[in-house]
Each structure stands twice: as C-alpha cells, then as structure tokens.
Amino acid sequence: MSDVKVTKPSIDELRKELKRENSKKEYKKVLRNTLIVVIVVAALAVLISSFFVTVLKVTGDSMTPTLETGQIVIAKNSTSFEPGDLLAFYYNNKVLVKRVIGSPGDWINIDEAGNVTVNGVVLEEEYVTEKSLEPTDIEFPYQVPENRWFVLGDHRSVSIDSRSNVVGCVTKEQLIGKVVFRVFPLNTFGGL
Structure with missing residues (x-):
C-alpha cells in the first residue's frame, strides 16, 4: 500500500x-x-x-399634419372627451385615430365648403389642412346618438370617418382612449 501524503493549504491558498x-x-x-x-x-x-395607457403606431394620411405615418403615440384610457381631442378606437380589427367633433346629443352640420358647426357654432379648426364635405353618405344636420362620438380626420378629403356609415360614430365598446403624447420620432416628442 502506498502512503497518501496530505499537505495543509497555505494561508494564501x-x-x-x-x-x-x-x-x-x-x-x-x-x-x-x-x-x-x-x-x-x-x-x-x-x-x-x-x-392606463396604450402605445400605438400611426399609419395612413387621414390625420396629417397632426400625426404622420410611422409616429408612435400614447393613448390614455378614457371615456371622457372634449371637442378637438384625438380619439383612438377599434374598427374592424384595426386601430383608428380621429378628432372628436361631437359628443352624444350634439347636432353636427358640414356645409359644401367643409365648414363644421356643432350645435350651431362654427368650429375654428386650425389643425385641418383641407376642408371637405366628401366622402359622406349621411344627411346633415346630424344628431350624435347616445353613448357615441362623432369623429373626423384632420385631412378631410382622404379620411373615412363619422361622415360615412362605413365607420359611423364611435361607440363606448370601440374606445381605446385619448391620444395625449407623441414619443417617436424624437424630434416630434411631446404632448398633442
């Protein structure tokens, strides 16, 4: 048998x-x-x-120049809207963003030149690039039904919105919320 040698480790080891x-x-x-x-x-x-919030990516031209394709925005969950607010909602498995024009019970009218009146008061719409009555298939004046909001795009000549029965007025079930902040691209960062 061989001897096993055991050594003690050093302090450093x-x-x-x-x-x-x-x-x-x-x-x-x-x-x-x-x-x-x-x-x-x-x-x-x-x-x-x-x-509380939803992050959305903008596609399409219906909200130019306020929102451009590729921008990323934040929508705050809400069911309370003022005229002029940007509203995000579901439509046919898509998310649309449009501007609130009228609330439940409001009377909306759009003349041939595209000027919008709500309850007899003409809206000052500095955000609109091109006023237009078309495309529309509803009759004006139009009363907004209960629990619905009348919405329009800022680029009226290309926007499909509440002027058409295709989209119609936005219901509570469709709501995502109020678009409140732009986060991308960074040169457009800030509130809306």
Whole structure:
C-alpha cells in the first residue's frame, strides 16, 4: 500500500478559495436581484399598458399634419372627451385615430365648403389642412346618438370617418382612449 501524503493549504491558498466562494455567492445574489427587478418592471409595464395607457403606431394620411405615418403615440384610457381631442378606437380589427367633433346629443352640420358647426357654432379648426364635405353618405344636420362620438380626420378629403356609415360614430365598446403624447420620432416628442 502506498502512503497518501496530505499537505495543509497555505494561508494564501485559503484566502483565494474564500474569495472565490464569496464571489460566487455575490454573483448569485446580484443575478437573483436583477431577475426580481426585471420581473417586477415587466409586470408593472403590463399592468400600466393594460389599465392606463396604450402605445400605438400611426399609419395612413387621414390625420396629417397632426400625426404622420410611422409616429408612435400614447393613448390614455378614457371615456371622457372634449371637442378637438384625438380619439383612438377599434374598427374592424384595426386601430383608428380621429378628432372628436361631437359628443352624444350634439347636432353636427358640414356645409359644401367643409365648414363644421356643432350645435350651431362654427368650429375654428386650425389643425385641418383641407376642408371637405366628401366622402359622406349621411344627411346633415346630424344628431350624435347616445353613448357615441362623432369623429373626423384632420385631412378631410382622404379620411373615412363619422361622415360615412362605413365607420359611423364611435361607440363606448370601440374606445381605446385619448391620444395625449407623441414619443417617436424624437424630434416630434411631446404632448398633442
């Protein structure tokens, strides 16, 4: 039988081993804490986006120049709108953004030149690039039904909106919320 020789580790070797073990423990602790923070932030982001805000990407020309294709905007969940607010809503599995013109019970009229009146008062619409009555297939004056909003695009000659029975007035069931903030591109960052 051969003799097994056992040597005691030196102090330096013990220190190195202790440092290595402590480093492993510290690494595991940092990794665990990082994962917890990531999970909490992700959960908060999901909750916020589910209950408070929705992020939307703009496509199409119906809201130019206010909103351009490719811009990213935030809609705050809401069921209360003032004339002039930008409203995001679902339509045929798409999301549309239009400007609120009339609320439930309001009388809307659009003349041949495209001037809009609400309850007999002509709207000052500095955001409209091109006034237009068309495309329309409803008769004016028009009363907005209960629990609905009359909406128009800012680029009236190309917008399909509440002037057409295709889209009609927006119902509560269709609502996403009020578009309140532009986040991308950065040169357009800010409130609407």
